[in-house]
Amino acid sequence: MTKLIRAFLAIVLVSAGLLYLIHYLNSSQGLASGNTLTIYNWGDYIDEELIDRFEEETGIKVIYETFDSNEAMMTKIEQGGTTYDIAVPSEYMIDKMRQEDLLIPLDHSKLPNLKNIDERFMDLPFDPGNKYSVPYFWGTVGIVFNPTMLDGKEFTSWNDLWDPSLKNEIILVDGAREIMGMGLNSLGYSLNDTNRDHLIEAKEKLVKLTPNVKAIVGDEGKVLIQNEEAAIGIVWSGDAADIMWENEDIDYVVPSEGSNLWFDNMVIPKTAKNIEGAHQFINFMLDAEVAAQNTEYVSYSTPNKEALQYMPEDMVTDERFYPSPELTERLEVYENLGKKNLAIYNQLFLEFKMAQN
Numbered sequence: 001m002t003k004l005i006r007a008f009l010a011i012v013l014v015s016a017g018l019l020y021l022i023h024y025l026n027s028s029q030g031l032a033s034g035n036t037l038t039i040y041n042w043g044d045y046i047d048e049e050l051i052d053r054f055e056e057e058t059g060i061k062v063i064y065e066t067f068d069s070n071e072a073m074m075t076k077i078e079q080g081g082t083t084y085d086i087a088v089p090s091e092y093m094i095d096k097m098r099q100e101d102l103l104i105p106l107d108h109s110k111l112p113n114l115k116n117i118d119e120r121f122m123d124l125p126f127d128p129g130n131k132y133s134v135p136y137f138w139g140t141v142g143i144v145f146n147p148t149m150l151d152g153k154e155f156t157s158w159n160d161l162w163d164p165s166l167k168n169e170i171i172l173v174d175g176a177r178e179i180m181g182m183g184l185n186s187l188g189y190s191l192n193d194t195n196r197d198h199l200i201e202a203k204e205k206l207v208k209l210t211p212n213v214k215a216i217v218g219d220e221g222k223v224l225i226q227n228e229e230a231a232i233g234i235v236w237s238g239d240a241a242d243i244m245w246e247n248e249d250i251d252y253v254v255p256s257e258g259s260n261l262w263f264d265n266m267v268i269p270k271t272a273k274n275i276e277g278a279h280q281f282i283n284f285m286l287d288a289e290v291a292a293q294n295t296e297y298v299s300y301s302t303p304n305k306e307a308l309q310y311m312p313e314d315m316v317t318d319e320r321f322y323p324s325p326e327l328t329e330r331l332e333v334y335e336n337l338g339k340k341n342l343a344i345y346n347q348l349f350l351e352f353k354m355a356q357n
C-alpha cells in the first residue's frame, strides 16, 4: 500500500516537473529551441491567421508577445533575459538600437521578397542600406474625429483641440514622442526640438488641454471612439483607418502645422536564438499576398508595392492613409535625440500624465 502511494506520488511529481519544463521552454524567458521563434510586436499589429500559416508552412512554433510603445520594447530588450528573435521598432528606436549594438545584421540573400518593397521606404537615414531593418508598416499621427458628435465641427489644426467646447472628448495615444510632438507642433516648433524652454512650454500647453482629455490609453482607445464614447482621438493613422472602417461618420486629418511621419521596421535583436527562422519569418511577411492580407486586417499602410494589387482599390487610393509625397514632405520623422533628450521627453510626458486626475 505504502509502496503504491509512493509510486503514485513519484508519478505526480515527475509529471508536474515535465509540465513545468514544457512551459519554461515555451516562454520567451526560456531556452528557445531552433524550432521556436519569439516575436515581439506592437499590439493589434498582425493578422494572427498568418502566424498559424507560417507555423504550418515551416514547422516553426511561434511565441508571440506584444508591447505598446517603443520605450517599453527597448526597456525589455535592454534588460536582457529575453530571447526575442524579431522586434518591430520605429525608426528613431532602430537608430538607437543600432548605435547601442543591439541588432544583428540581416542577410539579404535570405530575403528575396525584399524586392516587393517600394524604394521610397528603403535606405532611409535611420538605417542606411537596410543593414538591420526591413519595412513593415508606415503612417502618420493625426486627429480622428466624429463630426456627428460635435455639431458638424471639422478639424484642421492641432490648436483646434484646445477649444473649451471639447470638454472630456479627447482620447490621447499613450506615447511620449507623439503627445510631446503634438504640443511642440501646436506651438510651431519641430517635434524633434531639444531646446529645454520649448519642451517645458510644450508640456505646459499640454497641461492646459487637461479638461478636454478623457483618457490617455493604448489600443483600447479605438473602441472608445468607435462606440462614440469619445468624439476625438489623437492616433496613429492605421488606428484611424480601423476606427473608420467600423464607424463611417468618423474622419481623419493630419493637422496643418505639421505632424509625424513614421516607419515601423522588422529587426533581429541581439537577443535572438533563431536567426535562420527570423529571416524565414521576415521573408514570409514580405510576400505580396501575405502583406496584402496583413494590411487589410490591421488597416495600417503597407510599404509593399506588390501587395497593393491584391488590396481593395478604395483602400489604396485613400489619400488620408496613402498620403501624397507633397503631404509627407511637410511631415517630420522622429530623430533619435539621444539618451538625455529622450529622458527629458519621457519625464515631461509623465508630468503631463500626472496632471490628469
Ligand code: N2P
Pocket (backbone or CB within 6 Å): 042, 043, 044, 045, 090, 219, 236, 262, 264
Ligand atoms: C498598432 C501600433 C502602431 C504603431 N497598434 C505605430 N508606430
